[in-house]
Amino acid sequence: MSLLEVQDLSVVYEPSDAPVTHAVRDVSFTLERGEFVGLVGESGSGKSTLGFALTRLSKPPARISSGRILFDGADVAALEDEELRAQRRGGFAMVLQSGMNALNPVRTVGHHFDDVFAAHGHVPRERRAARARELVEKVELAPTVLGRYPGELSGGMRQRVSIALALALEPQLMVFDEPTTALDVLVQHAVMGTIRELQASEGFTALLISHDLGVVLESTSRVMVMHEGVVVEDAPSRDVLRDPQDDYTKMLLSHYGDPRAEVVELPGLAARGGELVTSSGTAAERSARGSGGSPGAGRRATAPVVVEGVSKVYPPPRRGAAPVTALDDVSMRLEPGQSLALVGASGSGKSTLAQLITGVVRPTAGTVSVGDVRVDRLRRRGLRELRRDVQMVFQDPYAALNPLHTVEYTLTRPVVNYTGRSRREARARVLELLDTVGLTPVEQFAAKLPHQLSGGQRQRVVIARALASDPQIIVADEPVSMLDVSLRAGVLALLEDLRAQHGVSMLYITHDLLSARVVTDHILVLHDGRVVERGETSQVLRFPQDPYTVELLDAVPQPSRAEGAA
Amino acid sequence: MRYFLRRLGLFALTAWAAITLNFLLPRLMPGSPADAAIARLSQNGPVDAATRAAVEAQLGVPTGSVLSQYWDYLGNVVTLDFGVSYTFFPSTVASLVGSALPFTLVLVGLVTVAAFVIGTLVGVLAAWRRGTRLDALPTLTGSFLAAFPYFWTALLLLFFLGYTFRLFPTSGAYSPYTTPGLNGPFLADAVAHAVLPAVTILLTSLGGWILGMRNAMIGTLGEDYVTFAEANGLRSRTVALRYAARNAILPNLTGFGLALGGVVGGSLLVEQVFAYPGVGYLLYNAVTNQDYPLMQALFLMITLSVLVANFVVDTLYGILDPRTRR
Incomplete structure (x- = not known):
């Protein structure tokens, strides 16, 4: 008998004030004992809804409208509350998406284990402390974490603690819902490694829910691909990689590549050597290029960005601690019209460097200049002038737009402030900007509010806003990391197009080496505030010299590695 | 530490x-x-x-x-020497305040604490069972009662329970025929006198605590740590109290600090309506009679009690939320 059998399962959302959505439609599959299966889909595909339904954590307005879930032969839906609670030990456990917030901030890690043991009584009282130590050691943490509060642990450590807590239940089935999404690349790589080892050593059945086909293919032996509530593909990982059947799977796969390869191609984007050419791509990207020649859209950059010997030291976070050195003697140069990648894990100082260049933060030592302007010496008025030339594109398109203002309002403000156009001219310019970023029909998009747009469309609005002042330099801080894979290429192509067509210089900050490879000419690898490697992007990524660069490259999810794993 | x-x-x-x-x-x-x-x-x-x-x-x-x-x-x-009162000459300010303070502290203090405790517990229950009758009833009555002005509730209670049904005495803190002190008849009499003002304060402040706690708790119930605790099969009482309520109470503590600080000075209206010889009543008399020494001493006491309450709440906060300790 299979451990889990799902028959024609449908889940609907029935909010009282909005139309019903069918999140999961007629899904059927089985999980055999000891299997490690992946469930992949983009946002809104219903994968998390399915995960919550399987572990009976669905809450209103979500409702299982039809179908059955048989766990170990018994219908999960038929369990009484107390039966359900009891079988959470030795039954199914779940590790949540944002492991960062899965722990109660006012209780120590040790208390969390005590609560679990007390709830199920499966570990004798005198064994509990020892068992908790054993469990945290299994997830490669020191036993001292038991005395600490969640706020004192890093994101990766917290996610490891929640995995250990789930393990404390001795489950037969573990559902991992995006266990590493909020984590830094290197940490993500390490945590996934731990999950794989635990699955092998403890022998539980695992379902790994993720938006990242690369991560899933690397770890699992079988993959289910979900799209709009339907499982469109269910096959062994190796087969999915070699011979995907569904078009959607093919599309997802096409967005993966090895940044170390000689030639890297993504749909709509291709890079050869150091030179970049854009091939025919998505519709949005084509429309972006079609309007590329429109007058007034951007100025050719003439001013280089020069950073020399810059250090930034922050005062100690609390008394007695050492000051934090975010950047240590960094120099770099961004030539007009060039694109430069700034890569590194979180805490490497890449965002601090961006803040120095945009004049948000002043360096402790060294100089920052844009053309003839010394950014590190600017005062209010000068900074305003600087922002006409240097604009930011932010990481989180959901937080970067004021939810109360229409797209038109958001874009009109900088146009009026920076270019001194009249209202009517400004409106024409706003429509032109929307056309440039491929949001057509422009009239319709201008009237929309942020919540009516998808993540990718919002990011295009953010880019349009950055373009509103006709900047020479765009600083893009992880512009695609929050977007679904299928949307990333379009946004990247747009950024690349702005540079190629309009001659805007671009500083591209990312941890994603693959995207750095396809949109930048030069690269700077930062580690603990120091530049560890620099050069032409293709050269550095193909023949990395520094061990840290190698480590970053190894952390890039590689579907092709699944061949070895499977 | x-x-x-x-x-x-x-x-x-x-x-x-x-x-x-x-x-x-x-x-x-x-x-x-x-x-x-x-x-x-x-x-x-x-x-x-x-x-x-x-x-x-x-x-x-x-x-x-x-x-x-x-x-x-x-x-x-x-040395607590605040001089002699103009109005109640030759009583010293210290002796006047000393005789008024116990009544206010016991009446308003106890009722404020009780309102916070009861309101918080009811709020927890309402949030835990949200959408049911256990949620609707306290939430609706709470906001209904909180919308009444203080003195209006007081007058209603006074009229019905005091005059119409003669269940409770209508004014003062104790009857003249009892001797103040720790003896049975006096205490029973003092409690009977305290019922109406106490119920007034309780009724008007309870709604705020219920609503505040309920809304904060509905927020924490949506947090990942609550979902994760449920996924780990913790008993619902543990989840409700140690996970959801424990975090939801934190913002309410600040409000509690303000309420505690207001105990000494803030009961003016109620004490006035019931002619209850507490600090509020005394303050009212001091102000209307331009009794400067008395006023000055009372203002100082009110300020200090707000500070003490804030200190107590800050300490509590430090114990309950490890994040503030750093």
Whole structure:
């Protein structure tokens, strides 16, 4: 008998004030004992809804409208509350998406284990402390974490603690819902490694829910691909990689590549050597290029960005601690019209460097200049002038737009402030900007509010806003990391197009080496505030010299590695 | 530990600042109590020098430098010597406040704490069972009662329970035929007198606590740690109390601190309606009779009680939320 059998399962959302959505439609599959299966889909595909339904954590307005879930032969839906609670030990456990917030901030890690043991009584009282130590050691943490509060642990450590807590239940089935999404690349790589080892050593059945086909293919032996509530593909990982059947799977796969390869191609984007050419791509990207020649859209950059010997030291976070050195003697140069990648894990100082260049933060030592302007010496008025030339594109398109203002309002403000156009001219310019970023029909998009747009469309609005002042330099801080894979290429192509067509210089900050490879000419690898490697992007990524660069490259999810794993 | 020492230091500093301000403010005001009294007298005709001297001798005119006055004042504060009341001459301010304070502290203090505890518990229950009758009933009645003005509730209770049904005494803190002290008849009588004012304060403040706790808890119920606790099969009581409520109560503690601080000064209306001889009643009398020594002492006490309440709540916060300790 299979451990889990799902028959024609449908889940609907029935909010009282909005139309019903069918999140999961007629899904059927089985999980055999000891299997490690992946469930992949983009946002809104219903994968998390399915995960919550399987572990009976669905809450209103979500409702299982039809179908059955048989766990170990018994219908999960038929369990009484107390039966359900009891079988959470030795039954199914779940590790949540944002492991960062899965722990109660006012209780120590040790208390969390005590609560679990007390709830199920499966570990004798005198064994509990020892068992908790054993469990945290299994997830490669020191036993001292038991005395600490969640706020004192890093994101990766917290996610490891929640995995250990789930393990404390001795489950037969573990559902991992995006266990590493909020984590830094290197940490993500390490945590996934731990999950794989635990699955092998403890022998539980695992379902790994993720938006990242690369991560899933690397770890699992079988993959289910979900799209709009339907499982469109269910096959062994190796087969999915070699011979995907569904078009959607093919599309997802096409967005993966090895940044170390000689030639890297993504749909709509291709890079050869150091030179970049854009091939025919998505519709949005084509429309972006079609309007590329429109007058007034951007100025050719003439001013280089020069950073020399810059250090930034922050005062100690609390008394007695050492000051934090975010950047240590960094120099770099961004030539007009060039694109430069700034890569590194979180805490490497890449965002601090961006803040120095945009004049948000002043360096402790060294100089920052844009053309003839010394950014590190600017005062209010000068900074305003600087922002006409240097604009930011932010990481989180959901937080970067004021939810109360229409797209038109958001874009009109900088146009009026920076270019001194009249209202009517400004409106024409706003429509032109929307056309440039491929949001057509422009009239319709201008009237929309942020919540009516998808993540990718919002990011295009953010880019349009950055373009509103006709900047020479765009600083893009992880512009695609929050977007679904299928949307990333379009946004990247747009950024690349702005540079190629309009001659805007671009500083591209990312941890994603693959995207750095396809949109930048030069690269700077930062580690603990120091530049560890620099050069032409293709050269550095193909023949990395520094061990840290190698480590970053190894952390890039590689579907092709699944061949070895499977 | 360092957190608490730091809080204590901060408390001492603000207390000193409050005491000093209490000394300075009256001296910054133009005129003096004697001037005011003379001005009143002069409406009836010219005031001769002898009368002026008599008034000044009676009310006292500051002598010596400001510094030496300040030093004397500090000494008086420490020995609780606030002078003699004008209105209730020859009672000292200290004895007046001393007899009013226990009634207010017991009545308003206990009721405020009780309202917070009951309101919080009901709020927890309402949020845990949200959408059911257990949620709707307390939430609706709570907001309904909270919308009533203080004195209106007081008058209604007074009219129905006090006059119509004669269940409870209508004014005062105890009957004249009992002897104040720790004896059975007096305590029973004092409790009977306290019922109506207590119920008034409870009814009007309960709704706020219920709603505040319910809304905060609905917020924490959506947090990942609550979902994860459920996924780990913890008992629902553990999840509700140690995970959801424990975090939801934190913002409400600040409100509780303010309410506690207001205990001494904030019961004016209720004490007035029920002629309850507490601090609020005393303050009202002091203000209407321009009894400066009494007012000054009461203001100082109100300020200090707000500071003490804040210190208590800060300490509680430090114990309940490890994040504030850093």
